Amino acid sequence: MSSHYEAPIRRPLIIGDKSYHDISVDVAAPVEGKANKLWWIAFSIALLAFLWGIGSIIYTIGTGIGVWGLNKTVGWAWDITNFVWWVGIGHAGTLISAVLLLFRQKWRMGINRSAEAMTIFSVIQAGLFPVIHMGRVWNAHFVLPLPNQFGTLWTNFNSPLLWDVFAISTYLSVSLVFWWTGLLPDFAMLRDRAVRPFQKKIYGMLSFGWTGRAKDWQRFEEVSLVLAGLATPLVLSVHTIVSFDFATSIVPGWHTTIFPPYFVAGAVFSGFAMVNTLLIIMRKVSNLEAYITEQHIELMNIVIMITGSIVGCAYITELFIAWYSGVEYEQYAFLNRATGPYWWAYLLMMSCNVFSPQFMWFKRLRTSITFSFIISIVVNIGMWFERFVIIVTSLHRDYLPSSWTMFSPTFVDIGIFIGTIGFFFVLFLLYARTFPVIAQAEVKSILKSSGEKYKKLRDGNHE
Amino acid sequence: MSNKVVQAMYNDDDILMDAVKEVRAANYHIEEVYTPFPVHGLDKAMGLKGTRIAITAFLYGCVGLVFSIWMMDYMMIKDWPQDIGGKPSFTFIQNMPAFVPIMFEMTVFFAAHLMVITFYMRSRLWPFKEAENPDPRTTDDMFVMEVIVDGNEEELVAFLKKTGTVEIKVTEKH
Numbered sequence: 069m070s071s072h073y074e075a076p077i078r079r080p081l082i083i084g085d086k087s088y089h090d091i092s093v094d095v096a097a098p099v100e101g102k103a104n105k106l107w108w109i110a111f112s113i114a115l116l117a118f119l120w121g122i123g124s125i126i127y128t129i130g131t132g133i134g135v136w137g138l139n140k141t142v143g144w145a146w147d148i149t150n151f152v153w154w155v156g157i158g159h160a161g162t163l164i165s166a167v168l169l170l171f172r173q174k175w176r177m178g179i180n181r182s183a184e185a186m187t188i189f190s191v192i193q194a195g196l197f198p199v200i201h202m203g204r205v206w207n208a209h210f211v212l213p214l215p216n217q218f219g220t221l222w223t224n225f226n227s228p229l230l231w232d233v234f235a236i237s238t239y240l241s242v243s244l245v246f247w248w249t250g251l252l253p254d255f256a257m258l259r260d261r262a263v264r265p266f267q268k269k270i271y272g273m274l275s276f277g278w279t280g281r282a283k284d285w286q287r288f289e290e291v292s293l294v295l296a297g298l299a300t301p302l303v304l305s306v307h308t309i310v311s312f313d314f315a316t317s318i319v320p321g322w323h324t325t326i327f328p329p330y331f332v333a334g335a336v337f338s339g340f341a342m343v344n345t346l347l348i349i350m351r352k353v354s355n356l357e358a359y360i361t362e363q364h365i366e367l368m369n370i371v372i373m374i375t376g377s378i379v380g381c382a383y384i385t386e387l388f389i390a391w392y393s394g395v396e397y398e399q400y401a402f403l404n405r406a407t408g409p410y411w412w413a414y415l416l417m418m419s420c421n422v423f424s425p426q427f428m429w430f431k432r433l434r435t436s437i438t439f440s441f442i443i444s445i446v447v448n449i450g451m452w453f454e455r456f457v458i459i460v461t462s463l464h465r466d467y468l469p470s471s472w473t474m475f476s477p478t479f480v481d482i483g484i485f486i487g488t489i490g491f492f493f494v495l496f497l498l499y500a501r502t503f504p505v506i507a508q509a510e511v512k513s514i515l516k517s518s519g520e521k522y523k524k525l526r527d528g529n530h531e
Numbered sequence: 532m533s534n535k536v537v538q539a540m541y542n543d544d545d546i547l548m549d550a551v552k553e554v555r556a557a558n559y560h561i562e563e564v565y566t567p568f569p570v571h572g573l574d575k576a577m578g579l580k581g582t583r584i585a586i587t588a589f590l591y592g593c594v595g596l597v598f599s600i601w602m603m604d605y606m607m608i609k610d611w612p613q614d615i616g617g618k619p620s621f622t623f624i625q626n627m628p629a630f631v632p633i634m635f636e637m638t639v640f641f642a643a644h645l646m647v648i649t650f651y652m653r654s655r656l657w658p659f660k661e662a663e664n665p666d667p668r669t670t671d672d673m674f675v676m677e678v679i680v681d682g683n684e685e686e687l688v689a690f691l692k693k694t695g696t697v698e699i700k701v702t703e704k705h
Contacts, residue, residue, distance in 0.1 A: 071545075071572070088567065088672035213606060222606040224615055226629040234636040242643045249647060252656065253670065257567070260667035276651065277660030280669055284654045285569040287582045291650045294588045295643055302639050309632055512568040512672075516544075 072516035076527045080520035081175055083358040088512050091359075095254070095508040096261055098354040103501055106353070114493035121487005124480045125200055133203045135480045142463045142475040147201045148313075149455040150485050153338070154194035154492075155236065155310055156331075156451060159303055160339025161187025162243055165250070166299035169292065174518055175367055177510040178359045181254075182350060183343045184247040185503065189495040190342070191240045193488040198232070200484070228312040235309040239302060246295045249288070252278040254504035307335040314458065321401035321462030324389065330382035334451060337375035337421070340368050341447035348441045350500060359506050362435055369434040372447060376425030379454075383422065401462055409474060410461045413453050420450020535680035536562055538665050539691045540673050540698040544570045547674040550694035551576045554678060557690060562677040562704070565669040584653070588646035595641025599634045665702075677704075 086094075103111075128135055138145055161184040168176035199208050210220045211233045223230050255275035262268040278284070311327035344365060351360040390402040406414050424446045428434040465472045499505070516522045541547040548570065554561055561577055574581075600623075607613075607620045620626050651657060669675050676696075680687060684701065691699060 092567075092671045213602065216611070221613075222611050224613070225603045225607050225633055226615060226618065226620070226626065228632075231632040231636075234633050238636045238640045242639065245643060245647045249650070253568070256662065256664075257670040259662065260664070260670045272662060273658050275662070276656035276658055277662045278656060278670075279662050279664035280565045280567060281654075282564040282566065282570075282573050282577055283579060283582075284656075285566065286574040286579060287584055287650050287654055289569050290582045290584050291646060294585050294646060298588070298592075298639050298643050301635075305632065305635060305639075312632075509568040513571070 072522065073526070074517040074523070076523070078518070079363050080523050081178060081359075081361065081363065081518040082511065082515055083361055083520050085521045086358060086515065086519060088515065091508050091512055091515065092257055092261065094356065094358065095504050095506050096258055098500060098505065099258060099502060100261075107497065107501065111494070111497045114490045114497060117486050117490025118494050119487075119490075120483050121485075121490055124483030124487055125196075128200060128480055128484070129205055133201070135478060137475055137477045137481050139473055139475070141466060141471045141473045142460055144459050144463065145475050146456075146477050146481040146485060147197045149452065149459050150488065151194050151197035151201075152310060152331075152455045152459075153452050154190045154197075154488065155307065156335035156338045156455075157342045157448075158187045158190040158194060158239075158243075158339065159307060159332075159335035160343045161185070162239075162246070162299050162303040163336055163339065164343070165246065166296040166303065169296040170300060174514050175364055177507055177514060178356075178361070178364055179343065179347055179368075180510075181247075181250065181503075181507045182347060182499075182505050183339075184243060184250075185496065185499050185505075186342060186346060187243050187339075188240065188247060189492050189499075191236065191243070192495070193492050195236060195240065196488060197484075198229075228309065228316045231309045232313060235306045239306045242295070242299060242302060246292075246299060249291060249295070250507055250510075251504065252276055253280060253288075253509040254507060256280065257508060258504060304332055307332045319462055319466070320395070320397040321405065321458065324386060326382055326385055326389070330379065330386075333375045333378040333382065334421075334454060337372060337379055337425075338447060338451035340371050340375070341444040341451070344368050344372070344440055344444035345448065346496065348437055348444070350505065354500065354505060356506060359511060362437065365437060365440050366435050369428045369440055369443070372443070373425045373428035373434070376421055376447070380422035383418065397467065400465075404465055405457060405461045408461065408465070410457065410464070413457050413461065417450055417453040417457050420446050421454060424450070534704040535684065535701060536677045536704045537680060537684075537687055537691060538700045538702060539676045539678065539694065539696040540666065540668075540700075541676070541695060542673060542697050543695075544674060546695040547676065548573065548576055550676060550691075550696070553694050554676070554691070559687060559690075560679045560681060562679050564677070565664050565666075565675040567670050567672060567674070570674075584646060584650055587649050588642045591645035591649075592638045592642035594645075595638040596634055598641065599630075599637035602637075603630045603633065679704075 136145070136147070164176050164183040165180040199205055202208060209218065211223060211230065213223045214220050216222070252275055255271050256278035259268055259271035259275050262271055308328040308331065311331035314322035315324060315327040317323060347360050348365065351357050387402050390398045393399070424443055427439070427443065433439050460475050464475055539550070541550060544566070547564070547566070551561065551564065551573065555576070555578065564573065564577060566573065604623045607626060608623050612620050664670065665675055665677070666673060678687060678691065680701070688699060688701065
């Protein structure tokens with residue numbers, strides 16, 4: 069037992085009297101069981117929203133970008149707001165699975181699988197927006213470095229928008245591979261438990277014939293570690309490059325050097341909030357409270373509190389620098405943000421992102437599941453408005469007062485956004501019923517060090 | 532040379548670790564160990580060599596970096612130089628700062644994907660591959676040690692029985 073030592077001060081990460089077999093049973097239960105009514109209701113709503121979104125996208129492509137609320141002053145609005153919002157949400161998964169792996173945080177094991185799934189599904193939503201926004205989507209291959217015979221010139225590698233293409237596609241594909249490699253042993257577990265031949269065949273295919281040889285595990289662990297090492301700078305680079313889309317321009321309110329770290333902190337902030345939103349429901353519905361414990365929720369709340377405060381510092385730094393720069397355009401951009409016609413969006417952003425996470429300083433609040441859920445929703449809303457504020461309020465009053473205008477979304481703008489939320493939940497709900505939602509092999513490896521039963525046995529010996 | 536192996540099943544990772552050490556000390560040859568999760572220190576106890584897959588990742592990353600430099604130099608400087616926004620692309624070195632993000636992304640892209648492909652190929656993992664674990668419980672909560680029968684079979688079985696095994700089986704190696 070000595071090799072499984074963990075300090076008694078650490079709280080158990082697996083609650084109850086679980087054995088290795090119990091973990092398999094608990095993780096396989098949502099897959100092997102039947103969906104309840106609630107799942108079908110949620111799935112139907114998500115599917116409906118998704119279909120509405122598809123309709124809106126078809127209408128946009130068929131008619132043109134003119135069906136959106138954009139105008140010649142505000143050329144980026146909901147589309148890019150939604151894009152940045154979804155990419156930001158997509159940051160938590162890799163952060164949990166890669167950064168926390170490098171820091172040897174065992175609590176990531178209960179939540180990494182779902183967080184990574186969330187990452188992949190939300191990056192898919194994010195990717196949709198720039199593609200639709202091109203207008204002529206049939207020319208989407210122009211962003212790829214293709215020879216002139218394809219009707220394109222070589223792409224412009226000096227452009228931050230092209231960096232984004234490379235960053236997002238690298239991020240999506242590397243996250244997918246990282247996720248799938250981790251899934252192999254868990255699919256193998258489902259395959260070996262499957263009774264029906266169809267399920268056995270499907271999971272056999274998905275598990276790539278994983279058998280759990282000692283050499284395979286050795287490579288598996290090394291690959292996970294190296295992928296974590298690669299994914300950590302990758303995840304930071306992705307939102308850095310997203311912020312370059314703005315920061316390399318000369319628009320007051322966008323042209324700021326603080327953008328990369330500020331965007332990355334915001335991304336982690338919103339991503340963790342979304343993880344909390346999803347997992348607080350999932351742990352209840354799928355009976356996984358023994359693995360996604362209150363401690364997990366509390367730790368995520370602490371990350372939300374810290375990153376929320378970093379974002380708050382960034383907001384205030386921006387205001388200070390705008391004043392300190394002495395540039396009147398810069399000063400006006402920020403004055404207009406806070407007190408102009410979009411003051412309500414700025415106020416929503418400030419109260420949701422800076423004020424609300426401060427409640428997490430209180431232990432009673434950050435260990436309350438209901439309160440955590442409410443705050444996670446508030447933060448999701450706040451981070452959407454942050455992107456809206458940055459994008460729309462910086463554009464709507466530009467250098468030329470005669471072209472000052474306001475932006476209001478059309479039903480198509482709203483439809484596409486709702487549609488991506490629907491698409492996201494369609495994917496996530498299907499995932500929750502067919503995938504091993506907890507990295508059970510990894511959880512088994514910490515059972516003896518961090519399981520409640522074993523901790524009690526061991527700590528009892530000391531007294 | 533016989534292809535016979537003894538499959539000794541264990542239901543605990545600590546017992547397995549002790550058993551592996553005992554079997555090795557008694558100079559039997561462990562063919563393979565199947566475990567449901569990574570048992571730390573098992574590879575060392577079995578005497579497996581360290582994996583070199585991290586080194587391949589480094590090399591693949593270097594390939595990605597070189598490829599991205601070549602690609603951008605060819606496309607933007609050599610093949611079709613343009614003057615975009617009054618910032619002409621005439622020499623690589625002057626344009627290089629703007630190329631850094633893509634150099635980084637391609638380094639990561641090559642390192643990650645090629646390393647994972649190498650892992651799948653070396654460990655023989657791909658879709659439609661038939662699983663070869665000796666017992667379906669090895670992905671759940673059972674640990675199986677395969678020891679090659681070389682000489683006296685009964686002696687080996689008797690020896691393994693003392694190591695805390697819960698089930699023991701003698702089979703032909705596939």
